[in-house]
Amino acid sequence: MLKNYPVSSFYDEMMKEAGQARPHYEKFHRLLHSMEMKELHEKHETAQLSFLRQGITFTVYHEEGGTERTMPFDFVPIIIPDEDWERIEAGIKQRVRALNHFLEDVYQEREIIHDRIVPREVVENNQYFYEQQASGLKLPHNNHIFLAGIDLIRDNEGTYRVLEDNLRNPSGLSYVFQNRFVMRKVFPELFFEHDIWTLEHQMSRLHQALLSHVPVHAPNPDNPTAVLLTAGMYNSAYYDHVFLAQQMGIELVEGQDLLVKDDVVFMKTVRGLKRVDIIYRRIDDDFLDPEVFSPDSEIGVAGLMRAVEKGNAAVLNAVGNGVADDKEIYAYVPEMIRYYLGEDPLIPNVDTYFLRDKETRDDVLQRLDELVIKNVGASGGYDMLIGPQSTAEQREQFRRQIEAKPEQYIAQPTIQLSRAPAFQQQRFYPCHVDLRVYAVGSDDIHVLPGGLSRVALKEGSLVVNSSQGGGGKDTWVMRRGGPQHAE
Amino acid sequence: MLSRTAAGLFWMSRNIERAESNARTLESRLINALESPEYSTGAVRDWEAVLEICAGVTEYRAFYEDCTAESVASYITFDDRNINSITNCLGYARQNARATRDVLPEELWQLLNERYLAIQEFNGTWTVQEVHRFLREVKQLSYTIQGIIESSMLREESYHFIKIGKWLERAEKTARVLNVVCEKTMESEDELHADYYYWLSALQFLNGYDAYLKRFPPTMEPQYVLPFLLSYEQFPRSIEYCMEHVREAVLKLEHGQVSHYSEDLFFALDRVMDDFVKIKFRKRTAREIGPFLDDFQNSCGRIGSVFASTYYLY
Structure with a gap:
């Protein structure tokens, strides 16, 4: 076979x-x-x-x-x-x-x-x-x-x-x-x-961990209400959101289902407003709260960050995590x-070269056909050059991009991923x-x-x-x- | 339960019910049409009746010049431009289900999704046999979904919202069929057997023909057919039966109590029921019933909006 x-x-x-x-x-x-x-x-x-x-x-x-x-x-x-x-x-x-x-x-x-x-x-x-929005927040478990x-x-x-x-x-x-x-x-x-x-008991562990992030001013700390905030069914990971909400037995909400009143987060139910303590959000920081992030976000919740600052709500993962997972800080x-x-x-990490240093940059530009080049802010395999599999044209394009914005790119040796x-x-x-x-x-x-x-x-x-x-x-x-x- | 979820369930249910009744109406007409000459004035009028019940004649005329079996069937079944086409209804229902799938039985979602994907693969050309098969499948889909709901859902809020959607949609559809049929019988007063034919169609469109024959003579007298479809208490598509079930579902949702926030809703429902009591025991002709049906359809619209504001649906 x-x-x-x-x-x-x-x-x-x-x-x-x-x-x-x-x-x-x-x-x-x-x-x-x-x-x-x-x-x-x-x-x-x-x-x-x-x-x-x-x-x-x-x-x-x-x-x-x-x-x-x-x-x-x-x-x-x-x-x-x-x-x-x-x-x-x-x-x-x-x-x-x-x-x-x-x-x-x-x-x-x-x-x-x-x-x-x-x-x-x-x-x-x-x-x-997000220095302004995320500094000095007191998070449950400091997590x-x-x-x-x-x-x-x-x-x-x-x-x-x-x-x-x-x-x-x-x-x-x-x-x-x-x-x-x-x-x-x-x-x-x-x-x-x-x-x-x-994998049987993993979901209950996830659920427990989620519910342990009780904000300081939760009215019912032993029985907090948690929701999963999704961007909706057109989001590429919508199934992931449905599955997690279903398995953890929490409401799957969209931004339009939540509102903030007197710095407290509520969800709109058929019986009126219901207080929410923990929000596992699956939308990016930038869309989370039009009051402090991108003002034209239609999928976020206005005032959410005020509720977090006041200790009335916990948002998971915390705001500002992106500073720790980009390709440069890596x-x-x-x-x-x-x-x-x-x-x-x-x-160990994969070796990584920064391109803002001129000497390294010149060396990397010489060896574009053997290295992997990544945009530090991109994910999902986009804006990436795999040297050994690239065409001369693609390498030329990346050379220009690197020279225009060297701090935006890193280089790594092409790792022969296992098979x-x-x-x-x-x-x-x-x-x-x-x-x-x-x-x-x-x-x-x-x-x-x-x-x-x-x-x-x-x-x-x-x-x-x-x-x-x-x-x-x-x-x-x-x-x-x-x-x-x-x- | 989230208001958005409640609205999604309500509309999923309505869309499935709508797809089913449009499928049945078209199916009956396609069979009846076999026995009438295609381009006669009668045929065009009958196709218009079907369009009026399942979509809208004016909207249809914007896209098609003549009323043939092919073009009407296509418009009602597959046409994306018709917001009430069967494939559109199923598409919306699937979308509603997708947005609420965390509260739906997994089997319901899978079935709806499977059918939706099969429709997406359909290449656009179809024979009459294929349309018949498709319409039959749509009805069966609706039956199966109702079966899943009845046999596996907890009798909690989500269940009641689904039921309210179904009964309201059904009541409105019966009213619409009656309205169109009354109009058509008046238009064709001089024609031989026209009355018989229209009242028979009404029963067929509403899946009531066999049931009717169990209770009444097969003469299709309006004095029997009309009350049967309006308020026969044993017939599950008569308007009164449907509205009673709407009220019952709302009452269950409210645990048998009328609260200050649900007052308006109960008031609107009670008014409709009162109107029924008023006309129920009087003999009515097709001509006289018209204004009552118009009034009823307006009431349904009002109930819909009171219902939405009671539960913050949008």
Whole structure:
């Protein structure tokens, strides 16, 4: 079945060499071989349809408007042995803890700037640094990060590295659950003999963490009312919002459903106004409150920030998190970990070069065909140059963009993302993957076992974002004590 | 419950009910049309009646010159320019469901979504058989959705808003059918059997033909058909039956009590019921019932707006 599957210099998650699976994939490999190609194909189709029927879609925008699309699902899971996972879990906790310290610091005392660990201009020039709106707020648990999505990749040696931190509105959590759900329903036989961490109780942990962010003046601190604020059904992550609200049993509200009266937030119900204490918002800072952010926002709630300042409402994730997750500040996270925690980073970064320094810039411009260039303010795989796969024309365009605005771009070596087999058009072929790990913060940090494995289904492509044709895989974390194989 | 959610459920329910009754009206007319000469004045008048019930003749005339089975069927079923076309109604219903899917049974959403996606794949050309099949499927979709609602939803606010939408839509549709049919019988007073044909159509449009025959002679006398559709207490599409169920659902929503904020709503509902009592026991001709039906349709509009302001729907 995987006979003609090519193994090359890329690290392969599943295959050690041609025909031989890595120890933690041996059982899966064997189970796969006991199935017929035709059967796999039919099940594969069933799985895709099930996503469509359930309306588990995201919206892609183009000139003629938006189209609803499903994220293609691939049934070969990413399996993570327990010892690898323990390291990832510890590394994510460490990183998120440091990032939260950083956020608390830049919006209060700014010691990290005084101590010259992070340059002042990197913080102050950041477009997501909301000094005025976010400074001096007293947050429940001093926690800025209720939900974080940290993107990990593996290099040629199989070493995990952090590619990106998402501390504003990381999406995709619903896919983690739905991928597992569909996988169990359509491919039950592939789970046999595997002992993996279940996702069953994760939602209640998320719910508990959410409800623990009680604002100081909540009238009913033991029984707060929480809502999820969405931009509405045309938002690309609307399904994610529906799923989270449904699973946590909280109201899914739009900006038009909320109003602020005497610095208290209310939702408009059929019985009149009902007080709201905790708002898990999934709209960006800039649209949140037209009184203090973009005044023409139609999806926000006027006066929301006044309610937060007065301690009448908690907004999660906190306002201003963008200052800690952009591509430039990213390079300083290892230093933050040393500075705030006195620890060495457990998961390394990808090397990153700043282009405002002339010498580095000249060097990078010489090597555009081997590097990756990213706009520090962009996400979703947009405004990005992958050197080895670019045309001379594209490189020329980026050269001009960099020269015009060098501080807007960073360069990184092209990491040879690890690969894993994917099943498409009745055959297995290697596709690049990454892993988004979700961390839930309250008075402590909890990491969901596994996460969302994203796969670049276009052969050879390095872009895993769903907006650019990426798909998803189930992620299995092996439980310690399960039957082990020596490497 | 959020007011926006309540409004979404109310309109989802109305749109599904509307799609179903438009499908049935068109279906009956397509079958009846087989026996009448296509371009006769009678045929055009009958197609206009169907347009008046399911959409609007003036709006239709803006896009089409003649009234043929093909163009009317297309306008009522698939035309995006007709805001009440069946595919539009289902599209809105799906949109309403999508915006409220956190309170809906998952099966309801999946079914509606599946049908919507199937319609999106439809390539635009269709045969008469395909239209018939489609109309049948729309009716079945509505039956299945009602079945899911009845068998799995908690009897709480969301359920009651859905029911109010359905009964209100149904009452208005019956009134509209009666109004159009009364008008048509007057226009064709001199024609042989025209009366018979129109009263029969009214029963068919409202899914009441078989039920009617169980109670009344098959002569299609207005003195029997009219009260049957207006206020027969056993017929689930008679206006009075529907309005009683609207009132019952509102009462459940209010836990059996009239409060100061719901006073206006109950008052508006009671007024309509009183009007029924007044005309119920008197013999009425098609001509005399016209003003009453006009009045009733205005009352429905008023109830709709009082209902919206009572629960802050917008």
